[in-house]
Amino acid sequence: MASGEIDTVLAYLQNHHEQYRKELIQFLQIPSISALSTHKEDVHRAATWLAHRLQAAGVPHVRIEETPGHPIVFGEVITDPHRPTVLVYGHYDVQPVDPLDQWTNPPFSPTIIDNILYARGSSDDKGQVYMQVIAAEAWLKTGTLPVNLKFLFEGEEEIGSVHLEHYIQTHQEELRADLAVISDTPMFAAGVPAVCYGLRGLAALEIHVEGPYQDLHSGVFGGAVANPAHVLAQIIASLHDDEGRVTVPGFYDDVDGLSEEERKNFAALPFDEEEFRQSTGSPALYGEAGYTTLERIWTRPTLEVNGMWAGFIGEGRKTIIPQSAHAKISCRLVPHQDPQKILNQVNQFITDQCPPTVKLRIDRGEGDPGTVTPLDHFATQAAVQAIRAVYHQDAAFIRMGGSIPVVVTFDQVLNIPTVLLGFALPDENFHAPNEHFHLENFDKGAETIATLWQILGQTHHHQGGTHVNP
Amino acid sequence: MASGEIDTVLAYLQNHHEQYRKELIQFLQIPSISALSTHKEDVHRAATWLAHRLQAAGVPHVRIEETPGHPIVFGEVITDPHRPTVLVYGHYDVQPVDPLDQWTNPPFSPTIIDNILYARGSSDDKGQVYMQVIAAEAWLKTGTLPVNLKFLFEGEEEIGSVHLEHYIQTHQEELRADLAVISDTPMFAAGVPAVCYGLRGLAALEIHVEGPYQDLHSGVFGGAVANPAHVLAQIIASLHDDEGRVTVPGFYDDVDGLSEEERKNFAALPFDEEEFRQSTGSPALYGEAGYTTLERIWTRPTLEVNGMWAGFIGEGRKTIIPQSAHAKISCRLVPHQDPQKILNQVNQFITDQCPPTVKLRIDRGEGDPGTVTPLDHFATQAAVQAIRAVYHQDAAFIRMGGSIPVVVTFDQVLNIPTVLLGFALPDENFHAPNEHFHLENFDKGAETIATLWQILGQTHHHQGGTHVNP
Known part of the structure; x- marks a missing residue:
């Protein structure tokens, strides 16, 4: 030199x-x-x-x-x-x-x-x-x-x-x-x-669940038609299992396994989980079973609801069955996951979960690997x-x-x-x-x-x- | 006379x-x-x-x-x-x-x-x-x-x-x-x-699920903390079983059974289910198994999400983990169900469903039998x-x-x-x-x-x- x-x-x-x-x-x-x-x-x-x-x-x-x-x-x-x-x-x-x-x-x-x-x-x-x-x-x-x-x-x-x-x-x-x-x-x-x-990369989509043609009076109609907010909640709940894993078939197929060297490197970093938790304000850390926090955020793909909405969200009470329910979802991807393939898989899984009592529309967003x-x-x-x-x-x-x-x-x-x-x-x-x-x-x-x-x-x-x- | x-x-x-x-x-x-x-x-x-x-x-x-x-x-x-x-x-x-x-x-x-x-x-x-x-x-x-x-x-x-x-x-x-x-x-x-x-009567409440102290960047934090929208979806999904029944323990305890006379009376009414369905715009009727549509809306209690919201609901994309997620819920009650008792039961069930990775707050509303x-x-x-x-x-x-x-x-x-x-x-x-x-x-x-x-x-x-x- x-x-x-x-x-x-x-x-x-x-x-x-x-x-x-x-x-x-x-x-x-x-x-x-x-x-x-x-x-x-x-x-x-x-x-x-x-x-x-x-x-x-x-x-x-x-x-x-x-x-x-x-x-x-x-x-x-x-x-x-x-x-x-x-x-x-x-x-x-x-x-x-x-x-x-x-x-x-x-x-x-x-x-x-x-x-x-x-x-x-x-x-x-x-x-x-x-x-x-x-x-x-x-x-x-x-x-x-x-x-x-x-x-x-x-x-x-x-x-x-x-x-x-x-x-x-x-x-x-x-x-x-x-x-x-x-x-x-x-x-x-x-x-x-x-x-x-x-x-990590990104793949995003929006789900729209539509039921009746307008908000319905929950007294007059309640019990007789599917509530789109319930259906959306069921769909969202079905996207993860009890151990924080994404349930969409094939979602992890192309994920690179974490090497022993990487695990060692991450474990050696001066990272304080409790300090990290405090910085978020969450009462506890939570994520995919089998991985540390750094492994989860750096090397594991996620599927997150970024926003959802249905029905009456103003002050007070409005006893309706919402006309529709909506969610914005994005996946953080790790190398070798193809955003288009992931969007296809998520799309298919959600479609499979959705009952015929509502109409489903999915807007596919863009993706980056x-x-x-x-x-x-x-x-x-x-x-x-x-x-x-x-x-x-x-x-x-x-x-x-x-x-x-x-x-x-x-x-x-x-x-x-x-x-x-x-x-x-x-x-x-x-x-x-x-x-x-x-x-x-x-x-x-x-x-x-x-x-x-x-x-x-x-x-x-x-x-x-x-x-x-x- | x-x-x-x-x-x-x-x-x-x-x-x-x-x-x-x-x-x-x-x-x-x-x-x-x-x-x-x-x-x-x-x-x-x-x-x-x-x-x-x-x-x-x-x-x-x-x-x-x-x-x-x-x-x-x-x-x-x-x-x-x-x-x-x-x-x-x-x-x-x-x-x-x-x-x-x-x-x-x-x-x-x-x-x-x-x-x-x-x-x-x-x-x-x-x-x-x-x-x-x-x-x-x-x-x-x-x-x-x-x-x-x-x-x-x-x-x-x-x-x-x-x-x-x-x-x-x-x-x-x-x-x-x-x-x-x-x-x-x-x-x-x-x-x-x-x-x-x-x-029917009514009993209403609001659920508030809170996670981090503010919306978090889903890249920096995604995978490491519980997403309040996911938790809320899981709670809502847990409130009904696959046959449209409310799963809250004790919910049906005080419900009057439908008499044979009532069933006959309702069945004799000139009611067209398909016409009713069309008036709602829903793709299908749906409700508690074992009951007709009129029986469902007149004689069976319900639990409906009237509204829910979490995170970013504007146009476009914001890749966040929402700080909190919220739902307005109301139950239509039938005679002999005590609104306060129902609110207690729903409150208890939701509290039991909620994991320690988020904070839960329930605002009890009013009720009428x-x-x-x-x-x-x-x-x-x-x-x-x-x-x-x-x-x-x-x-x-x-x-x-x-x-x-x-x-x-x-x-x-x-x-x-x-x-x-x-x-x-x-x-x-x-x-x-x-x-x-x-x-x-x-x-x-x-x-x-x-x-x-x-x-x-x-x-x-x-x-x-x-x-x-x-």
């Missing part, structure tokens, strides 16, 4: 410490709230700031790509076509700030207290995007960047990445890379840097090495229960794996008042990323993409 | 045919909508009209009794303390008229087409109240009224009889009678005059004779699945049975646009009531009250 070169790079980062603080504060002062049309100009201003900053860092090719919504900032630095190419993704838009009165400091007046930076977007995701910029700059100003970098920064992540997939579809050649790196996730906990190698990058993948291992070099400790291998749709797009469209290398902390109030970012992790995060480029530059594995079903 | 005297009474009614049409139209022109404060004066005007009309009929003691809401009209004619005393109940307030654009003729511009009178309140209940007035008048103007009559007409029936029970409680001596007669119900069908001898007046009760038999005399056919013995709280009050406070002798038809659009009343039934109804007074005047049974639990 050319330790001399990385030392120079890290020294550059340290020497520009004050400048980077000031610039990050500038970036965070721009209220780039993508959800509010009144901030459309601000979002554009943030894109321009970021594009200029990439150019200043030494990235030769930078463009602001307009979309029907907010722009995409694309940047590219190719040092040697034979070196690995990394696609760096992030977003420069932020969440709205309501309720404003709960912020101790105004959300767009960044304030540093005890080395913690308070501002909307500090950890999600401007702070982490800016880490990527300065890590590249440190290499470009001091030596030879050991990898090729492509930057893809969007301004619509907080509103569902409306135009991103189309952009990726239509710019496949330009975006070609060996892997993607995203810094938009948290570490496992303070002091526990982590590589996240798996995400879960993703996982193998632990022994060169990209995963490179991230582990980078963390060890900077933190002097082993990275935690974690997964996440949620979904990041762009990871699925990178896999399915670009056929590349993604490494999730985030430096926020789980309790830094993303999407909430008083969002903040521990600057210690900002500094170490930039160092880790710079180190990752060095390690990847020495790697010439070209394995397949992230494991995604099918 | 003094057939001469009743003939004179019936002739009087026929001779005043035109006057009665005109007066009924006057009464119906007053928009006495009790629910709308803008019509408060109109409600009072209707009370005044009715009080004056009772006086004009020859009722010597008439009072308008103010309440904190709309007034009660009380009238009394005591011909002989040794004769039976009948308490006649009705209401002169009407339902709102929305949606107004669905009325063919304006609701308060009564219009007669093909001997059908269209107006709000025509059948529910001003037309039937007015029948009671003219039946008394025909006796008072031509001979000696064979019973003592007390009239209790309220102006708040359509808003829940807010002040009626208090009035009855505080005027027990004044209201003392041998039986009550109410004309506020339909016949079984056109051409099928009926005596309704049973009503069901009521039944025996078929061989002198009041029931007198009504049957009156119908036979006027319609030249046997009355149908029917029950109703709904509740009429004043019947319970009459039983519990005044200890008297009630005969429900109504002359509307089930499809005359009570509470809906184009409410109407077949004037043929108005005429025959008044005759039947006049005849009933004659028959009761010859009766000197003094049996107990309506059968009510306990």
Whole structure:
């Protein structure tokens, strides 16, 4: 390892410490709230700031790509076509700030207290995007960047990445890379840097159970026709068994078994079940028999009612048989489960449960598969090495229960794996008042990323993409 | 039977045919909508009209009794303390008229087409109240009224009889009678005059299942805590078995078995199950195994979800575990079931079903018992004779699945049975646009009531009250 070169790079980062603080504060002062049309100009201003900053860092090719919504900032630095190419993704838009009165400091007046930076977007995701910029700059100003970098920064992540997939579809050649790196996730906990190698997918549907043509008087008709709310309750109740397993036939067929290594890794994490329970407010933890809490949320599929409604839900009493009953349901999927197949199975099972005394309608929603990058993948291992070099400790291998749709797009469209290398902390109030970012992790995060480029530059594995079903 | 005297009474009614049409139209022109404060004066005007009309009929003691809401009209004619005393109940307030654009003729511009009178309140209940007035008048103007009559007409029936029970409680001596007669119900069908001898009661409660302290992200937490919507669905599903029976232990303990005579009576009614099904719009009829549809709605208790809600019920998708899930439940009760005992049983059963992974809260509502007046009760038999005399056919013995709280009050406070002798038809659009009343039934109804007074005047049974639990 050319330790001399990385030392120079890290020294550059340290020497520009004050400048980077000031610039990050500038970036965070721009209220780039993508959800509010009144901030459309601000979002554009943030894109321009970021594009200029990439150019200043030494990235030769930078463009602001307009979309029907907010722009995409694309940047590219190719040092040697034979070196690995990394696609760096992030977003420069932020969440709205309501309720404003709960912020101790105004959300767009960044304030540093005890080395913690308070501002909307500090950890999600401007702070982490800016880490990527300065890590590249440190290499470009001091030596030879050991990898090729492509930057893809969007301004619509907080509103569902409306135009991103189309952009990726239509710019496949330009975006070609060996892997993607995203810094938009948290570490496992303070002091526990982590590589996240798996995400759950999603499959959603809505059930509509319809009975009479209108609400019926429960005195005049009660006892003579099926109550759609009862039928819906029976259907929902039939979807799980007594041990928390989903009863839909075939639901678990394609689920990857949990390896002994993963179980050991998870069990070794500093995770306190009681603390976790308290954070939810639930009187008890509950889930599929045979799995720990982390295993349940990271590696097991779920089927959850997100909402349901029937009949009279106002104040007081209305003695009716509801005309209809409805439920929104979504499944969290794990790698190798095909969302369409799962939707078919759930659809079929619900149809089979439904008696002929009501009419059933199911609206199938969209689905995304879960993703996982193998632990022994060169990209995963490179991230582990980078963390060890900077933190002097082993990275935690974690997964996440949620979904990041762009990871699925990178896999399915670009056929590349993604490494999730985030430096926020789980309790830094993303999407909430008083969002903040521990600057210690900002500094170490930039160092880790710079180190990752060095390690990847020495790697010439070209394995397949992230494991995604099918 | 003094057939001469009743003939004179019936002739009087026929001779005043035109006057009665005109007066009924006057009464119906007053928009006495009790629910709308803008019509408060109109409600009072209707009370005044009715009080004056009772006086004009020859009722010597008439009072308008103010309440904190709309007034009660009380009238009394005591011909002989040794004769039976009948308490006649009705209401002169009407339902709102929305949606107004669905009325063919304006609701308060009564219009007669093909001997059908269209107006709000025509059948529910001003037309039937007015029948009671003219039946008394025909006796008072031509001979000696064979019973003592007390009239209790309220102006708040359509808003829940807010002040009626208090009035009855505080005027027990004044209201003392041998039986009550109410004309506020339909016949079984056109051409099928009926005596309704049973009503169901009601017991209501609300269930609240609470899990986490707020909605949780279903990716981050899904699989690790109990979903309150699932728990509520399981509770609701557990309340009925596969054959439509309520599973709550003890629920049927106090239910009166259906007598062979009742089963035969119901089976003999001109009831078309398919026509009934079509009127509901449900794809199939469904109910407790072992009972016909009429038996189910008239003589069997039910437990129905009137409304339920949990989580996100707006448009689109929100992948959450709901913080809580809620259901409004009401039971229709049959005679001898004690509402408090039923609420205790349901409460206990639901509590037993609820797992410790959520918190459960149950709000007990109010309850009213069901009521039944025996078929061989002198009041029931007198009504049957009156119908036979006027319609030249046997009355149908029917029950109703709904509740009429004043019947319970009459039983519990005044200890008297009630005969429900109504002359509307089930499809005359009570509470809906184009409410109407077949004037043929108005005429025959008044005759039947006049005849009933004659028959009761010859009766000197003094049996107990309506059968009510306990």
